[in-house]
Amino acid sequence: GQQLNQSPQSMFIQEGEDVSMNCTSSSIFNTWLWYKQDPGEGPVLLIALYKAGELTSNGRLTAQFGITRKDSFLNISASIPSDVGIYFCAGTLTGNQFYFGTGTSLTVIP
């Protein structure tokens, strides 16, 4: 199945720094989602985006639906230790099947 490319693959940052990651697809989507997976747990939905150009926030997290509909971006401001985990993007054109990104592993150094 189709897989989305996430960048960077891993990040090591100091507590308090801002984080940016992105996700790209070879085809267009109508919905983009961002998930976070805590160590040893299942991924949990953070943000959903339904319209090209849309910018949506959830606390310190902000995600954007790219205007080309082939990419999405996630920013985390003022990182804290509990932000540690793997972040996955996911996209769908019809809602019948979601394709997941390769993941960005985030480590926050206190």
Added chain:
Amino acid sequence: SQTIHQWPATLVQPVGSPLSLECTVEGTSNPNLYWYRQAAGRGLQLLFYSVGIGQISSEVPQNLSASRPQDRQFILSSKKLLLSDSGFYLCAWSVLGTAYGYTFGSGTRLTVV
């Protein structure tokens, strides 16, 4: 509200032994159900998905099989485990045709020794 249950949380099995992982969903009917595998610190690999009782689609050839004996029950099985079957197994559900995404279970850590 909808909930998804997955068990066991951890499992250590010898090579050649059988496997049965179970996943159940509550609070919804006719969900789409999925089994994913995740290697350590890596991405999600879709193994099987099901749109209804007895309907199973396999994404990759492998040593595993899936069954859906009831509407909200999804089982992942193997007759003889291989070392390469080790990993983190995740069950998920969704509603067909909606853009709300998947809800994942808490996962099963399988170690084949």
